[in-house]
Amino acid sequence: MTGLALLIPIALGMGLLGLCAFLWSMRAGQYDDMDGAAARILIDEEDAP
Amino acid sequence: MNAPSPLLAGHTPLVTTRLTVPGMKCAGCIGKIERELAKTPGIATARANLSAKRVAISHDPGLDEGALADALLALGFESQPVADNPLASDDAERRRLTRALGVAGFGMMNIMLLSVSVWSGAEGATRALFHWLSAAIALPVVAYAGRPFFASAWMALKHRRTNMDVPISIGVILATCMSLYETVTGGAHAFFDSAVMLLFFLLAGRALDAEMRTRTRAGIGALLGRMGKSASVIGPDGTARRVAARDLAPGMLVLVAAGEALAADGEVVEGRSAIDNAMLTGESAPEPVTPGSLVYAGAINLGAALRVRLTRVAEDTALAEIARAMDEAGQSRSAYVRIADRASQAYAPVVHALALAAFAGWMIAGAGWHASITIAIAVLIITCPCAMGLAVPAAQVVAAGALMRRGLMVKDGSALERLAECDVAVLDKTGTLTLGTPRADIAALGPAARAIALALAQTSRHPLSRGLAAAALREGVTPAEVADIRETGGTGLEGRWQGVTVALEKPDGGGDGALLATMLRIGETRRTIPFSDPLRADAAATIAALAREGLPARILSGDRAAPVAAMARALGIPAEAEADPRGKLAALEALKARGHRPLMVGDGLNDGPALAAAHASIAPGTASDASQQAADAVFIGDSLMPVALAVRVARATMRIVRQNFGFSIVYNALAVPLALTGQVTPLVAAIAMSASSLVVIANSLRLAGATR
Numbered sequence: 001m002t003g004l005a006l007l008i009p010i011a012l013g014m015g016l017l018g019l020c021a022f023l024w025s026m027r028a029g030q031y032d033d034m035d036g037a038a039a040r041i042l043i044d045e046e047d048a049p
Numbered sequence: 050m051n052a053p054s055p056l057l058a059g060h061t062p063l064v065t066t067r068l069t070v071p072g073m074k075c076a077g078c079i080g081k082i083e084r085e086l087a088k089t090p091g092i093a094t095a096r097a098n099l100s101a102k103r104v105a106i107s108h109d110p111g112l113d114e115g116a117l118a119d120a121l122l123a124l125g126f127e128s129q130p131v132a133d134n135p136l137a138s139d140d141a142e143r144r145r146l147t148r149a150l151g152v153a154g155f156g157m158m159n160i161m162l163l164s165v166s167v168w169s170g171a172e173g174a175t176r177a178l179f180h181w182l183s184a185a186i187a188l189p190v191v192a193y194a195g196r197p198f199f200a201s202a203w204m205a206l207k208h209r210r211t212n213m214d215v216p217i218s219i220g221v222i223l224a225t226c227m228s229l230y231e232t233v234t235g236g237a238h239a240f241f242d243s244a245v246m247l248l249f250f251l252l253a254g255r256a257l258d259a260e261m262r263t264r265t266r267a268g269i270g271a272l273l274g275r276m277g278k279s280a281s282v283i284g285p286d287g288t289a290r291r292v293a294a295r296d297l298a299p300g301m302l303v304l305v306a307a308g309e310a311l312a313a314d315g316e317v318v319e320g321r322s323a324i325d326n327a328m329l330t331g332e333s334a335p336e337p338v339t340p341g342s343l344v345y346a347g348a349i350n351l352g353a354a355l356r357v358r359l360t361r362v363a364e365d366t367a368l369a370e371i372a373r374a375m376d377e378a379g380q381s382r383s384a385y386v387r388i389a390d391r392a393s394q395a396y397a398p399v400v401h402a403l404a405l406a407a408f409a410g411w412m413i414a415g416a417g418w419h420a421s422i423t424i425a426i427a428v429l430i431i432t433c434p435c436a437m438g439l440a441v442p443a444a445q446v447v448a449a450g451a452l453m454r455r456g457l458m459v460k461d462g463s464a465l466e467r468l469a470e471c472d473v474a475v476l477d478k479t480g481t482l483t484l485g486t487p488r489a490d491i492a493a494l495g496p497a498a499r500a501i502a503l504a505l506a507q508t509s510r511h512p513l514s515r516g517l518a519a520a521a522l523r524e525g526v527t528p529a530e531v532a533d534i535r536e537t538g539g540t541g542l543e544g545r546w547q548g549v550t551v552a553l554e555k556p557d558g559g560g561d562g563a564l565l566a567t568m569l570r571i572g573e574t575r576r577t578i579p580f581s582d583p584l585r586a587d588a589a590a591t592i593a594a595l596a597r598e599g600l601p602a603r604i605l606s607g608d609r610a611a612p613v614a615a616m617a618r619a620l621g622i623p624a625e626a627e628a629d630p631r632g633k634l635a636a637l638e639a640l641k642a643r644g645h646r647p648l649m650v651g652d653g654l655n656d657g658p659a660l661a662a663a664h665a666s667i668a669p670g671t672a673s674d675a676s677q678q679a680a681d682a683v684f685i686g687d688s689l690m691p692v693a694l695a696v697r698v699a700r701a702t703m704r705i706v707r708q709n710f711g712f713s714i715v716y717n718a719l720a721v722p723l724a725l726t727g728q729v730t731p732l733v734a735a736i737a738m739s740a741s742s743l744v745v746i747a748n749s750l751r752l753a754g755a756t757r
Contacts, residue, residue, distance in 0.1 A: 036099030042076035
């Protein structure tokens with residue numbers, strides 16, 4: 001029973017952390033340009049013509 | 050937005066302008082735009098969004114939209130300022146649903162964690178604690194994540210109707226209240242997990258639906274926006290200023306530069322040029338204009354600059370009139386009831402009657418208030434249309450994704466449902482059965498002539514020049530070195546090649562417009578290059594495929610009778626020619642009056658009202674903006690086959706949807722007796738619900754291969 005008092009808050013806290021991270025990433029526009037994110041990796045910064 | 054003083058540039062805050070850039074396709078484009086634009090004076094940063102084909106530019110308030118568009122054009126990208134975003138509310142709804150889905154997912158997982166302990170035998174104080182914890186999580190989650198359903202159910206009830214959301218809302222609210230009562234009185238069974246899981250699965254369905262809409266609309270939105278949204282008005286003192294289309298007034302004198310689209314109807318006062326009226330008529334052949342000619346909003350000036358005295362503006366333009374006709378024609382379609390709502394209209398009364406009967410039955414049998422209510426709620430939860438809520442969107446999203454990969458964008462789920470019901474296909478000629486762009490026949494030209502023709506043609510925006518350049522490039526021709534190329538509006542192109550004068554000109558005596566051609570002159574030799582608007586390569590195959598699906602095709606064209614009849618004979622289908630927009634609308638209405646459900650495929654603005662009136666409609670990606678707005682789906686590329694494919698996939702989708710419904714009914718037939726006899730514990734409800742949802746999703750995924 002004493003274990004529960006520790007484990008339940010940890011479980012809930014981690015779930016809440018995940019939820020907050022998801023809500024933050026949505027607000028920060030991480031999902032706004034999925035195609036662009038995939039393409040940006042190919043941009044070669046040094047190779048400016 | 051437009052602060053006037055550029056002198057204060059260092060101190061005024063930057064403003065952000067969004068431009069849509071349809072030509073942005075790859076990482077190289079993003080890199081070029083972001084790197085090079087930032088070097089332009091007055092532009093601080095540029096950020097490209099590849100999915101939406103948009104660039105957000107943070108710049109000095111002194112720069113206007115025209116200057117930004119010019120900067121992009123210098124990099125080789127055409128752009129349009131984004132109008133007041135009509136899709137913003139859609140996007141907000143999708144975000145709200147995704148947030149609600151995240152919250153419901155969090156609640157579901159944590160409550161399930163606690164529920165598993167209760168199912169595996171937690172008792173006494175531990176069970177009470179877990180129930181209280183579950184309640185503490187479930188109440189805010191249900192209040193937040195359930196809002197889309199509660200709001201929609203409330204709207205329906207207020208108008209004395211019922212929809213899918215009414216049984217869902219009643220089930221969720223009753224289950225939550227009952228579980229709360231159980232928790233307070235220290236009872237054994239709480240249904241928090243079921244209530245939240247129900248919300249999670251249903252939200253997943255809704256989020257899929259919204260995602261499908263925004264994704265395809267972003268694709269179509271990138272194609273839109275070519276109509277003139279502003280004009281350069283010349284004041285009495287000779288200075289020009291940009292005025293938005295809605296602020297124009299009759300009598301104003303506007304300057305229309307080469308390549309610009311007209312924002313209102315008017316009469317040419319000064320200048321000679323050719324205009325592209327494809328927006329209005331769907332015909333790609335350019336029309337010469339001289340002082341005194343009437344020009345219409347949406348036409349694009351191809352040659353020299355024109356001065357136009359406006360006659361009709363904003364709501365009075367020919368374009369707006371057609372748009373109104375489309376609006377009226379579209380009214381009937383908004384009355385269409387989607388299959389999910391039709392199913393729930395039959396379903397909801399049965400479920401509510403069953404739950405009520407269970408309650409009454411157990412009361413009569415003497416089970417007591419508490420037991421009877423518990424059983425009634427169990428019936429509501431287990432029959433709650435969880436699988437049904439997913440049955441339709443899951444299948445439609447998978448089908449739309451498969452079609453999108455084949456170049457056809459379906460606007461929403463209701464479009465797929467209506468496509469599946471069509472039983473006759475009506476096709477426009479120019480731009481639909483044909484490619485709509487003139488293609489040059491350069492087979493007769495020698496290598497040197499080809500190289501010269503390409504060098505001349507690629508400097509011009511004239512449709513014939515573009516068609517010629519495209520044909521030469523397809524043959525792998527490299528342009529010759531032609532110097533001093535000049536373009537004279539309405540006449541042609543001229544340049545010098547190895548000391549000889551070369552030119553592309555109007556052919557002599559080609560005034561009837563029936564034969565499209567241009568004349569290539571090298572020194573004193575003259576050659577005629579004929580143009581044709583060829584049939585799409587797979588037009589006949591598509592018509593055959595449509596016939597196999599039970600959709601006999603017919604041509605309905607605004608073109609002259611002779612070419613239409615020739616094409617109809619070649620394809621072996623009936624045709625009707627010389628139909629104006631009203632005539633096309635009437636033909637569609639006549640078909641509907643005879644009990645048919647027509648599928649309209651067309652591109653020009655003259656097809657707009659017919660597209661809006663048809664049971665379902667498809668437009669090619671080269672169609673006018675208004676037609677793309679009115680159509681249910683848009684296809685890209687030179688192939689017509691996506692039209693037949695769309696009908697086939699739409700029908701396959703409806704088959705899967707019916708299977709999903711059938712499965713839900715079988716599942717209910719098995720589960721309801723259990724619930725009625727009081728055998729359903731929270732564990733059984735949770736397993737039954739997730740199993741049925743997974744089966745429905747798995748069945749829908751089979752559609753991914755439907756386009757093969």
